[in-house]
Amino acid sequence: MGQRPNVLTPEQSPQHRLGYMIRELREARGLSMRELATKLFVSHAKVQRWENGERPPKDRGEVELIDRALGAGGFLIEMWQEIGRGVSAPEHVSESAAHVSDTSLSLATVVSQAATSDGEGIFVPARLDDGTVVLVALDRRAVLRAGMGIGTAAVAGLPVPPATAVGGAEDPFGFARSVTENWSGLRLSRPVPDYGVDWQALVPGGRSMLGSQLSLQVHPARIEGGRVIVSIPDQRRAEEFLTRPNRNLLVGAVAAEGASQFYVLDGRSARGRLTKNGGVYEVTAPTAYELDDLTQGILWAVANYDDALQADDQALAETRSDLKAYERLSASAVSREAAPGLNTVAHMWLGSDFCARHILRALPDLPTLPSFWTREQRGEEASAWLIFNHKFPYLRETTKVLGSTSTRAFCIPEEVVRSSPRYERILLFLAVALMESLGIHAQFTTDPAYEAVEGFVVAPEKEAVIANWVRGDGMWHVDVTARSSTVREFTIAARDVDADSITAAPTPAGRLRALAQYLDLPWSWLIERCGQLARHGSSGLIQSRSRLVSAAGIDAACAYVGSLPADR
Template sequence: MGQQANLLMADHSPQHRLGYMIRELREARNLSMRQLAAQLFVSHAKVQRWENGSRPPKCLGEAEQIDRALGADGLVTDLWRGIGQAASGRRRVSDSASHVSDTALGLVAAGLQTAPSNSEEIFLPARLDDGTVVLVALDRRALLRAGAGIGTAVVSGSSLPAAAVVSASQDPFGFAGMASERWSGLRLSRPVPDVGVDWQALVPGGRSMLGSQLSLQVHPARLEGERVIVSLPDQRRVEEFLARPNRSLLVGAVDTQEASRFFVLDGRGTRGRLVKSGGVYEVVAPAAYELDDLTYGVLWAVSNYDDALQADDQALAEARSGLKAYERLSASAVSREAAPGLNTVAHMWLGSDFCARHILRALPGLPKLPAFWTREQRGEEASAWLVFDHKYPYLQETTKALGSTSTRAFCIPEGVVRSSPRHERILLFLAVALMESLGIHAQFTADPSYEAVEGFVVAPDREAVIANWVRGDGMWHVDVTARSSVVRDFTTAAQEVNAHSITSAPTAAARLRSLAQYLDLPWAWLIRRCAQLARAGSSGLVRPRSRLVSAAGIDAACSYVGALPADR
């Protein structure tokens, strides 16, 4: 029986293809036949019959059990459905709808790692036009030459070479190639069947962000001044796409001599705006929505925070209500276990909201004009100032309560800047610009010894308000204290940064220009792009769905930066 399994030929019949796949999946996971049989509560002999092709699983349910046990991502059930269907010699692998699962790529990696050097072929599953799966024989040596490092890339989770996954016919506008190359964490795949979706985009998360998913349709477009006209030849397909409940984007591709340029529109904001022109439906997008590091950063932050907060909306509201008792205390340190089951972004929002209200309650009691210290270092943390619904109003209220210019210090070491992608640095810049727009003087130190300082508001040498939710052990730590050692340390830190700020300058424009230089962001480009986005507004680019997310901070920051002088 074991001999039969070893002699199994994947191209012999549909049953043999299924048996071959089960065996390959099992061996890739270092499972013996007996171990797989034990997991499935079947006999060892039954697994042998599956693998040698003599008798396939008896029903769909059995095939699904095998699929789940081997993490086959639907391949086993697809092959099981194909048994009994005559393979037509005229069938071909679809150019427009081919799909390779993570499982299949894992098999490629395993094959390249373990196959003997004289092995000529390796089999890769691919879907046919009718949705069935076949095993395509690929030359092992050619695969290694064409996709150098492909095995290592799959095993490590790195991006695969574009040619190994996406063909030119699948990406006629070059969108997937451009996006995957420019933003390394972004993963694009073509769904099969496509159900009206050209690309599914897995937007990466971060240290606390959980990641997001977008559905995209890509269409040809033309640029007319400050407008982009996107042509939509199949109205029904577009309308069905825009009616989908998940977040969707329409992408317009403008072909230029240098390279294609891409412009994005939020799907929900596009509904009802299709206009027929010359027999073809069109939609107009502002040129400000060109996909670059600014707009990608906005999409990244809003979609991540929005999806996570919407997912926990009811549970978060209940947790917030249950935590109100802490507002009666002048000091508290609350762990995340006080709101179990919430995702990390929901915990962030609760901590940020509580700290903001704690400071607003304590401000009137401070004996003199305070200095603020904040712990945000990266765009992921700083973008909360731009999109959490309470943050921009909190800045406005503190400015009104103080009735005078205040300072806010940051510690952002050079190593943090170097390790942050450009879109995150832009978000950090915009968060600071939002503060400067309200008369808050932002100050910066690059000294990493200040990284551990908690968020505080200090009336120098008199009293301090502690309010920390960023990079803490729990959801928040708050206090109001006049203890001399604590107040002295906070006063010293604030005065040190005030005296030696790396962005020290007499005007907000000069401070922001210094910050842009420190973050390695082109000043003139920032002014131009923020001015464009401010005129268009961000709602057509990405529209929040959670009631706890707002784009008002983004629009205010862009409006302020866009009005600054571009000359030095």
């Protein structure tokens, strides 16, 4: 059996170029011929014939399996298609220095030409404005990375089709297509140089959230024994990715009928789970980490809040200390100009924290059992109850101080529900579930007339505590008042919602089921998915970096929802 040369020439056949690139990719991933044969369920001899160019893959299905196993991003399929029509070398070469026409070259053609040299540079044909064909120098490694779906190779005046095409051959698992179709605000790109990153994800912000950024590495995966096993053929690339200090997520793609299912694992969690199975490294993750609206909502909220708070950590701590003087006052309204260097999420955290402590100071002095009113309407606002480190302890402390159940009213008009994406509605639902788990009866009105009511705690007809940081003019507005007009206004609002709540029911499960119906969320699915996530915790999905962010609220809410009856 003949040996192929170490370096190909442009005159060699397309099937020899295809075989060469199969070998290049296999060796780059640290696989022997036998290991690749085992992954593909073929013989060692068959792999050898592919690589020698003696007998290329017989059909498209076979080459697609090879392409996916080697993470080639579709360009092996393009090279295989070249076998039927051949690739000819340029007929005329000129050394003229002139502008290169903006004519895109086939990515497969450019990558196959990377085999024409064993040096760092390669030459590809391009046509000048006058029709003359010239050879343009490109960096060989950049071209190979682009062909493998890792980066983008380009040279001035000579565009090379990027490996970021959503839904194209460079997205072999359909990951980019799937996530951008399901969550339209998400933006994916491929960095160059990539440093082990397959996709850079720009996570959208919100009305106050600023947006975030995630690094992703995608690998094939399978489900065994109720677990997801992610296969990582290139350990060096995985280590390069997982040891970076920025937030990164490992994504496992499990082939399913019609489309892949994706499972997400926080990079820090994945780092300690690498094990070797034969010649392939693997990471195990729970199936509870499937990427859907539940996990997407958690990823979105945690990444946004965590990154923004961590970015302003030192300045926020200093500002909180500076603003402590306001705690001696029974009333204050502090503008955002009091903390001009902080971002909007840091302002939110300061306002929420101050209002929580203001209410806890005032609660013991209220003459009768109070009713609470909160202004949160959307998942962005409500997720603070799940994520800010002081919110869950505040809820538990209020229950302890009151010594009995209490009520908390919300105003969520139908238009707000219609304009909120599903993952935000799930976050709102979880925040309310967290309250119900502590004996707080949630009540809801859809009347837009109540949207302007500030957050308050009212002892009916007696006294009121104002504490508002949501959608206000400043960071917070707090007060303690017995002013009859104010107390009367709050008393009427609380009684109106109590008398006509759209979620009225005698049990927490009944109220939450009515809320799920209003928010157009499937009840049985919520119980099943929250129960799955509660068994493993959310920290393996995404770990917080800021000391001001906690997963305790998310996990407690999921555990409670997962314990509810699915049939009533």
